[in-house]
Amino acid sequence: MAKPIDEAKHAAILSSAIHCINLHGLHATTSAIAKGAGVSAGTLFVYFPDKVTLLNSLYLALKSEIMTSLAHAFPAEGTIKVKAFHAWKTYVIWARQHPERRHVLQQLMLSCFITEEAHQKAQAMLKEVHDVLAELGNSRNGNNVAFITSVITSLAETTIDFVLKAPADENKIIDMGFRMFWQALEISPDQQ
Amino acid sequence: MAKPIDEAKHAAILSSAIHCINLHGLHATTSAIAKGAGVSAGTLFVYFPDKVTLLNSLYLALKSEIMTSLAHAFPAEGTIKVKAFHAWKTYVIWARQHPERRHVLQQLMLSCFITEEAHQKAQAMLKEVHDVLAELGNSRNGNNVAFITSVITSLAETTIDFVLKAPADENKIIDMGFRMFWQALEISPDQQ
Amino acid sequence: MAKPIDEAKHAAILSSAIHCINLHGLHATTSAIAKGAGVSAGTLFVYFPDKVTLLNSLYLALKSEIMTSLAHAFPAEGTIKVKAFHAWKTYVIWARQHPERRHVLQQLMLSCFITEEAHQKAQAMLKEVHDVLAELGNSRNGNNVAFITSVITSLAETTIDFVLKAPADENKIIDMGFRMFWQALEISPDQQ
Amino acid sequence: MAKPIDEAKHAAILSSAIHCINLHGLHATTSAIAKGAGVSAGTLFVYFPDKVTLLNSLYLALKSEIMTSLAHAFPAEGTIKVKAFHAWKTYVIWARQHPERRHVLQQLMLSCFITEEAHQKAQAMLKEVHDVLAELGNSRNGNNVAFITSVITSLAETTIDFVLKAPADENKIIDMGFRMFWQALEISPDQQ
DNA sequence: CATGAATGAGAATTCATTCAT
DNA sequence: GATGAATGAATTCTCATTCAT
Structure with missing residues (x-):
């Protein structure tokens, strides 16, 4: 290099x-x-070479760190629910441990500095997680994998916000959030 | 004069x-x-008087606009589910109609420019909506109103992201998102 | 007008x-x-019409006010020493009573805003006082009226500074300053 | 480096x-x-770091320069009158040589930009000169050192103004000013 | 005349980036 | 490579002055 x-x-x-x-x-x-x-x-x-490149590198470094956490001790042999819970818990705990990194990542994602290329690299890194979510999506709700992914992400973010506010209740909140998420998936595509 | x-x-x-x-x-x-x-x-x-004041005013103006939308045609006599769906749909449609306003609001909320005072004023404006959510929270999940509020918000944000990507499916996605949200609330506090 | x-x-x-x-x-x-x-x-x-004109008007107004004070109760029939003491005391007391006006006048005199014309008008107003000083100058030190004028002014300014610091000793300081001034004039032009 | x-x-x-x-x-x-x-x-x-700091630095630099001039060739062994004349002449000549510096210093001293700290530093630098003046004050007029200091300063300023107007008469004016100053000190505290 | 909103030419200061050491 | 002084365009904000009401 x-x-x-x-x-x-x-x-x-x-x-x-x-x-x-x-x-x-x-x-x-x-x-x-x-x-x-x-x-x-x-x-x-x-x-x-310049500040924008630094910001993009930082974005990828943070995304990469999350991916590494998720890959660690991944229950490859578990049920889909076990896998999902692993991902959920890993992400929430990472964010709890590094609130400033999460805050920075949120700002970077909203900013107009991150290039399309960086977004795509980040996407590519998510592949493993994406596969779990695809499995989830397929087993439940038609093919709406992307939507499921976003829902899990946003519920996780919310869960993190509350864990940060009440660290003592961490496990309780992680569970409650996950149950809400899991329950949310129970809808059938045609249910009214 | x-x-x-x-x-x-x-x-x-x-x-x-x-x-x-x-x-x-x-x-x-x-x-x-x-x-x-x-x-x-x-x-x-x-x-x-200065740029920071402008940003805070903008923040409040956007929050206020959302509140006005929600208040319009509010089904005060409906069931709790009807009320919740009204709020849900109104917000998603506002964001679909004004994606740039939503983007700006997100940036403002993450920024370090919004004063505590502005946050509190915004909070106060939300009172009506907050009451609906409180009713929801009480009827379902103990008293976790704040958590419920965050969950509905984050699910709504996700829904909006997808409506923006696929405007043609707007109604389908709004319904699907709302059903996920409603389903999520079905958990009982002590359920494992 | x-x-x-x-x-x-x-x-x-x-x-x-x-x-x-x-x-x-x-x-x-x-x-x-x-x-x-x-x-x-x-x-x-x-x-x-503009700020510079305002400053020049202010300069003339302040100079004029001082002249008016000096003219009031002027001992036209007194000895030269009596006249000089009148001028001295009047000026010191004006400055003690209006320290902010004196401060402003000092700034204006140093500034680059006062026009030559304004300076000349102020000079003209001083005529009466100038005549006293001329009499003084002539009776003592050759024709160095301008120098005498400056000396009396600067000694007066110093006296004022001290009166402002110690208002209780006003009369003592006014006398002491005047005696120094009077003594200073005792030099003969060719004395070594 | x-x-x-x-x-x-x-x-x-x-x-x-x-x-x-x-x-x-x-x-x-x-x-x-x-x-x-x-x-x-x-x-x-x-x-x-900013303009005000620049102005304060300039103030101290000018004061310091004057002090350096006074310290140079100081007649430490001379009579008090010799010392006083050295100070007097040095200052007048410095101002004659650098009228623009004197003008700037006057403006700075009147301005509201000079901090109390800078004033105190300047005061401290004057120590040597202050000692001469203290000696003068004590030997003549009770303990009114501060007043004597101011008088000498103001007479010097006046002298400078005239030297600048009539450079040819420099030595004559310097002498005349000093004689007036010296004479002024001859007063006794209780003399009327 | 009185008003005060509107103007736009600066003013002080910042900051990403360069380059001589 | 490492340094940090130097740069100057860009930025926020000011203020004397004008002019529509």
Whole structure:
């Protein structure tokens, strides 16, 4: 790779970017990010050609981290419900552990800086999860996989918001959210 | 008595802000907003003391618009399910009709510019809707009104995303989303 | 005169200008001055064509006020020392009573806004005082009237500074300052 | 180690500020000052965080320069009159050589931009001179050191004004001013 | 005349990016 | 590669002045 030598600096810059963007939004300045990473303003541009590229890299890094979490200890042999619960719980816990990363990711997803290419790479990484959801979707609701995916995501987001507000009830809320999600899937396509 | 303050200009600035922020995010410049509203750069600051105040006003204006839509033709005499469906459908259709307003509102809600005071004013405006949701929450799931509110909101957001992608299926998707939501509420607090 | 009708407004604007400039220097804005005078931003420009003219008018008004004070109860029949003490005391007391006017006058005199014409008009107003000083100068130090004038002024300014710091000792300081001034004049032009 | 911070540029900015403020008062713009110093608008803010800090730095730089002049060739072994004459002459000549610096210093001293801290730092620098004046004050007029200080300063200012108007008579005026000052000190506290 | 909204040319300051060291 | 001073276009906001009401 043409990547510069010091992998640690690359990571430090992304990590500092998370911290700065969490606090100041996408207005976070490159020099603040550089300072937070312990490098000079100029060095940041050795690792990332410009700020937009940095933001896209950060977006992919965060998405990738979530994917890695989901892949870990994945119950490949379990029932579909077990798989779904694994994904659900993993995501909620990741977000609980890293609320600032989630906040940054939300801002990046809404921003006009993320390129179509980055969106597609992120999509590709989701493949494994997508397969589980496809299985779910197929077994339940016609072929509306994309819709199911979005519903699970948004219910998960809501669950996370509440876990963050009431950490003590984490397990209770995770369960309750998952039950709502599971129940939601019980509809039949033609039911009124 | 000089030129009286021009309500139309106030509205034009907010409207231009929606357009600019939709395209360029919160980086949208005040001078672009002013130009889009057909006023000079300085005039914007006659109507809003500074950019942050403009953003907060915009936030409240959008929230207020949604509330007005919901209040219109509200089935005060209907069953709880009828009321909930009215709210659901109204919101989804508003967002379908004004995707750029929704996008701007999402960005504002994530941004660090909205003051606590504005959040509280918005909350207060939601009172009517909140009451419906409270009724729902009480009749179903213990007292978890806040959680129910968030779930309905997030499911609605997801529904909107899909309506925007497939406008032809609008009614089908609205129904499907609402059924998922309704079904989700069927869980009992102690169910495993 | 082409002057607009309301003499009271003219005065109110000058009075407000004194207050504003005392607090914020020559950066004081015309709209702040107008508001302080109880008139609208536009009305100020009915009475003064522009800000520079306002500042020059203010300069002349303050100089004129001092002249009026000096002329009042002037001991035309007294000895030269009596006349000088009258002038000295009158000026010091005016400044003690109106420290903000003195502060504004100092700023105006240093500023680059006062026209040569205004300076000359002020000079002309001083004629009476100038005559006393000329008499002083002639009786003592050759013809160095201008220098004497400056010396008396600067000693007076210093005296004022101290009266303002220690109002209780006003009379003592006024006397002490005057004695220093009088003593200073005792030099002979060729003395070493 | 990148470009080291350029002391010459720092000085050039202060020097340009003197020139601009002399001509246009404290309204002198930062960009005019930057241009005059041969640096870009942004560079000025590398050396001074904001305009007010620049003005305070300039104030201290000018005061410091005067102090350095006074300290140079100070007749530490001379009589009190010799010391006083050294101070007097040094100051008058400095002002004659740098009338624009004196004009700027006068404006800064009257302005509302100079912080209390800067005033105190300037005061501290004056210590040596203050000691001479204290000696003067004590030997003559009770303990009125502060008053004596002010008198000498104001007489010096007057002297400078006249030297600037008639450079040919410089020495004559310096002597005459000093004799007036010296004579002024001859008063006894209780003399009428 | 009085008003104050409208104007737009600046003003101070920021910041992504470059480049000499 | 690393540094951080230098840059200057861009940005928010100000304010003397005008003019429609």
